[in-house]
Structures are given as structure tokens and as C-alpha cells.
Amino acid sequence: MKKLLIATAISGAALMTSVAQAATYDIDNEGAHASINFKIQHLGYSWLTGRFNDFDGSFEYDKAAPEDSSIEVTIDTTSIDSNHAERDKHLKGGDFLNVKKYPTATFKSTDFKSTGEGTGEITGDFTLHGVTKSITFPVERIGEGDDPWGGYRAGFMGTTKLKLSDYGIDYNLGPASTHVEIELHVEGKRQ
Numbered sequence: 001m002k003k004l005l006i007a008t009a010i011s012g013a014a015l016m017t018s019v020a021q022a023a024t025y026d027i028d029n030e031g032a033h034a035s036i037n038f039k040i041q042h043l044g045y046s047w048l049t050g051r052f053n054d055f056d057g058s059f060e061y062d063k064a065a066p067e068d069s070s071i072e073v074t075i076d077t078t079s080i081d082s083n084h085a086e087r088d089k090h091l092k093g094g095d096f097l098n099v100k101k102y103p104t105a106t107f108k109s110t111d112f113k114s115t116g117e118g119t120g121e122i123t124g125d126f127t128l129h130g131v132t133k134s135i136t137f138p139v140e141r142i143g144e145g146d147d148p149w150g151g152y153r154a155g156f157m158g159t160t161k162l163k164l165s166d167y168g169i170d171y172n173l174g175p176a177s178t179h180v181e182i183e184l185h186v187e188g189k190r191q
Helices: 002-020 085-092
Strands: 023-027 035-042 046-052 055-061 070-076 104-116 119-128 131-146 152-163 179-190
Touching: 023 152, 046 085, 055 179, 070 179, 119 152
Parallel strands: none
Antiparallel strands: 023 055, 023 179, 035 046, 035 179, 055 070, 070 104, 104 119, 119 131, 131 152, 152 179
């Protein structure tokens, strides 16, 4: 009887541990099911849009306990792509990203707060151009479920606006161009 109680207690503890832990998802950038896009006004006359082609990361997520969610992303800043080679060369240079000195940007979450069914605010440390600041931005769950290949996936999006001078980037493109808008779209494969 004593052995049965111990075995039951161990099984129950293992079950509770597995239920309480969020699943790990790798961001599916190989299948091009994730993107990091940006847009900034150019002189106040038009929008310049682009993306970062190379990045990697993962996130933790459990629909039953969204407060336990977290994400880590590393962006290869040398992969900036505004669909114009000469402009990309300028963006990679000392006036903007200075990719020789700062070849990566990173985001590591420190907190997640649910704001409703499938929505929340994520807070974390964002490092760009050698400067780290805590930022908070809204996120939305797009969907989740089984994929056709026997796996399980979940997808999210989030947007934020960054003041360039907060990160030591103060090249003057006019008063309408002091901030850049970032969109993060991720689809993760559960591990």
C-alpha cells in the first residue's frame, strides 16, 4: 500500500510538472513562416519599408498559462533589406546600424501580461546599436494547432515603435523620421 501511495504521488507530481510547463517552440524562419519588418518615414514624404532576412529564436507558450510565455530573438543586422542595394549599404554603415561593430540586435522577454483572449503585452530587453532598453509592446496570438506534417504550431504577431536616438542613431532624416515601426511575425514549431 505504501509503495502504491509513493508511486501515485510521484506520478501526480510528474503530471503536474508537465501541465505547468510551457512548451518550447522554435521560430520557423527556415520555412519563411516568420518575418521581422520595419518602416520609417523618409523626410516625411513617403514610407521606407524593409525587413531583416536573417534571424533566429524561440518562445515558450502554454495557452492555459499565458503569463508563463517568453521569447528570445537574435537579429542579424547585416541582413537588412530595403530592396535597394545602395540604401542598404548606407543603413549598414556608421550613420545607422554600424553592422561591423554591432552585427546583431536581440530581444529577450522579461515579463508577459495577458490582456484578453489571445492578446497580451510583452516586456523585455531590446539591444540595438550597442544600447539595451526595456520595451513593452502588444502581441496577438494568430492561431495554433496541428500542421500537415505531424507537428504542432503556434503563431503570433507584435508591433512596436522605437525612437532611434534612444539607441544612439541620430542621423537626421527630418522630424517625421525620428521613430521606426517594427513588426514581428512568428510561427513556431513545438519541440
